[in-house]
Amino acid sequence: MPIPQPVLYPPFNIVRLSHMELNVTDLDWARQFYVDTFGLQVTFEDSNAIYLRAMEERGHHCLILQKSDSPRVNVLGFKLYDEPDLEKAAKWFEEQGLPVSWEERPFMGKILRTRDPMGIPLEFFVRMDLLKPIHQKYKLYHGVRPLRIDHFNMFSPDVDASAAFYAQLGFRVTEYTADEETDRNWAVWMHRKGGVHDIAFTNGTGPRLHHFAFWVANPLHIIDLLDVMSTTGYVECIERGPGRHGISNAFFLYIRDRDGHRTEIYSSDYQTVDPDHEPIRWDLKDPQRQTLWGAPAPRSWFEEGSLFDSVDPRPSTLDAQPIVAP
Amino acid sequence: MPIPQPVLYPPFNIVRLSHMELNVTDLDWARQFYVDTFGLQVTFEDSNAIYLRAMEERGHHCLILQKSDSPRVNVLGFKLYDEPDLEKAAKWFEEQGLPVSWEERPFMGKILRTRDPMGIPLEFFVRMDLLKPIHQKYKLYHGVRPLRIDHFNMFSPDVDASAAFYAQLGFRVTEYTADEETDRNWAVWMHRKGGVHDIAFTNGTGPRLHHFAFWVANPLHIIDLLDVMSTTGYVECIERGPGRHGISNAFFLYIRDRDGHRTEIYSSDYQTVDPDHEPIRWDLKDPQRQTLWGAPAPRSWFEEGSLFDSVDPRPSTLDAQPIVAP
Amino acid sequence: MPIPQPVLYPPFNIVRLSHMELNVTDLDWARQFYVDTFGLQVTFEDSNAIYLRAMEERGHHCLILQKSDSPRVNVLGFKLYDEPDLEKAAKWFEEQGLPVSWEERPFMGKILRTRDPMGIPLEFFVRMDLLKPIHQKYKLYHGVRPLRIDHFNMFSPDVDASAAFYAQLGFRVTEYTADEETDRNWAVWMHRKGGVHDIAFTNGTGPRLHHFAFWVANPLHIIDLLDVMSTTGYVECIERGPGRHGISNAFFLYIRDRDGHRTEIYSSDYQTVDPDHEPIRWDLKDPQRQTLWGAPAPRSWFEEGSLFDSVDPRPSTLDAQPIVAP
């Protein structure tokens, strides 16, 4: 199945992925993990939630940790280009028969809530509170020195359907994994902001969030995080890496919090702003697409993910042998 | 004087800076410098010209070295988003009373030639020949491991006028240096592609090219280049750095070829895709805006630049004391 | 069993490990591996052997690749401090009833050949031909940028016996792995030159060489090597890593040549020149001693090694479950 062609003039203009809200069962532990160890900056907190930003972000938050009994991903947020894009988006989602509602969100004002066809909860906005730059307050840098949120990666039970949906919104495929035997695509990476991806979909029981990712300047910051985590009681939270992805060419590490939510630390993909940038095809049988250097990922990495709020995942329509194949 | 407001819907869509053509007086020496030492890849060469690309670029070339008796910058190239943008651009430049012509260029097809109001020669195109990716052919990496062309920096005799012109084309200011005493802007950094800049203008006799820049992944590659240049006969070509810019926050090095053309090696600025990204203001009296760590730049860096083809530079309209002030 | 106490005044003065001779079955392939890919410098070669040095070494060679039908380690070489040390060494080995002979070796002059009690072939010398420095010829650096040979690591069937023997020669223990259940030491790291080790012994069928190691300045050089190896046909030669050792605190990678000889690339242990430097004890049950970050080593790493010339390895005297225990 061919990957979807880029849509040059989408119905509304999505600038980039922006933020997400995560349910965590122990807010104190989560603060130690995401703030003290990982290195995000707190921009607001009360007894129920912590709002965080990374070091070069000006928007108020990229990650909301929400206290809850059930670990879930409540919503994925995307920034729109201009005020009229909000109404255009609402209209478009309604036309697709998808649920649309308007909400007021702290630090963001009016936002549009909806879901994609698989049920992934989405929110769109134009303006978020802007904070003063801190990217040159070097004394604040610690942990892995996260610079900005980079992407969301989801399990989808029908990757081709997910890719087709987001292609309509102007997301362009940069790399993909084709399964020759089934003539289906196993995974796709799609972007709006000019890197390898804002979002990716991988075959599997879904929708579930596989991981969210932060950009760091340098592989050495990832080594620093590994050294700190492994000597302060977080060695069990290290899941996979460090390594180089074949796909995206980024240097990576995957870690997981106590609720199983997975974060990727991601360094140096490449620029993809050209609308005629040609996607790179990988074969499902090529093990180097996942780890250029050949080391296998653990079983948990292939199988486990975070549930989205109020959506039951369903099995993939592809016959998967996750350990052998991905 | 306030910096120009971002234009959200410009008359045509410029994706990014793309390439430039440079006259060099000794093509063999230039090949040793830009290919063997610096690390660009040759995509075409004959006895008169060498076409080069950096490691993650798919387009045929980002730099053309043209043999000539007089060192000049022949043209700065920009990529447009879609075919209709070419005609829109032609129409717009004509309406401004600026010269417009169509040419056929090797590896690019039809391009639009024009000049900005200061006389800087520009060319616009939609399609360039696409080459196979080499960013994972790691055996090819050498020198400073240049990944992509990042920006052009020009001396302008009237920075505010230059900024106003390019703002109309959708270039957005990310940082600027204000001169409180004259209520003028001393320098502006403007982008299309989502980084700190595609183009920048600094006060000085102009138009002249101050430098063009390549993006590298890591400060250590810059250290590698310094080690190689200083032990293979190029120590005189090292002009300034390494250091951290206050403006842009990038780690930098400036080198110059035998004809005086200046290249910046540039690592890690930050993402600016949001249309409401707020520009950072620097005061002309703050020495850290140039080098965060405080070391001064040499006089040559403030005063010398490359001539553009067929344009005589004129003095700045600002009373400048370049060594004291910039 | 306690580790041996440091001997402050050994019978003769060993400065450091120096070099080794390796039998390889395909000299052309070995040249591509150790020279073109790994980055060692050829100092002599003919149709039967290649002599190599690393970038900061002044001695003629640290590694000799010898063409042969059977892959073996022919000898491990150590440098003595002064001429009289050679005679003192000969006398001492004779007193232990170990075989002693004198040979002339190219680029080294007179050397002393002997074996340790397990049968490991050793050679001692005072002077090797000195070559001009190349550590500032930065254009020569490539591959992993190896700076110097760092250590030998051997399987021993009786680690305590091996440690006791080398302790008499002034090797001092820096770290060790104790097996509480058997009151035996599972592994020891011993040095002469002021780092974590010149030699190490690990429990297993032996004597066999587990690996030899080269020092590099920086983890990023290891990442570079991984990128090059995995994109030029050597992905199968990557065995383990990259990672941080608990023991030694070094950043590491293990690779293997076509004959199974294993090289470690090793970066940044620590200074141990003080004679009262206290050894660090690790428990055999602590998985972080091997990889601080927790990732397990593959089975091959625990079980496979290179045979020494003319010595049949014998099983360990410890009841080992190598995969579970080490």
Next chain:
Amino acid sequence: MPIPQPVLYPPFNIVRLSHMELNVTDLDWARQFYVDTFGLQVTFEDSNAIYLRAMEERGHHCLILQKSDSPRVNVLGFKLYDEPDLEKAAKWFEEQGLPVSWEERPFMGKILRTRDPMGIPLEFFVRMDLLKPIHQKYKLYHGVRPLRIDHFNMFSPDVDASAAFYAQLGFRVTEYTADEETDRNWAVWMHRKGGVHDIAFTNGTGPRLHHFAFWVANPLHIIDLLDVMSTTGYVECIERGPGRHGISNAFFLYIRDRDGHRTEIYSSDYQTVDPDHEPIRWDLKDPQRQTLWGAPAPRSWFEEGSLFDSVDPRPSTLDAQPIVAP
């Protein structure tokens, strides 16, 4: 004048440089500088003094900050190999007609105080209190992540005399700067511990301490320190660098505290344990010996240094034009 030949069997065995005591006029400021900013660890403090160690050091301290009205260097400390070396040292210094006394020092027990012929105050000891390792307590690392004290560098009014004196004690020359016109040596680097130097002498009014140095693993830690210092009020304390030395090949940075005491941060020289390691000669006219990349050092770096306690410096016996020549 030829450099002194290495003395293979010195009258007593010095292991390495060990520590120093520095008078500072503002202990609070000094704590902010050396602890909070630079990254040393406090091992003891009271209202008059702060004892510090670097991250991989096991000895109780490498730097003592002593509150005082007059900024001075009180003493340079060296570790001896074994108890008898203390008596041998005392005897030898007495034989040279140099002052000898015994003292009790906190955390060190009995130490030997003396001076070299220029008047530099020295102390020798065998045992210092040993502390638990912290090199794998990665959460403690900050600032420039100093690993260990590396060397002392002194202005000497007669470099050849200083070199000849320390050569008798077994210090071996690794690199030196010769002044062809005067047939004198301008500077020498001498070691005991197997690196480029424990001590160095440079021509100038002396004795004065030019700087003391700490070893760091990586140039990026130096960049981190520069970023932190330049954004927390210490930009004036950055004196020279970053850069690569020709001599020693180390990546360096020089910073100064409020009293003018100068610290070098030093990364990656090379191993020199071989007694026949050949010294490298540099010509005084070669500017790359100081900075391989060609950038000049500021005048302060050539002229300013710290006074030693109770010694008046005297002018050099060489006709120096420090800015032009060094």
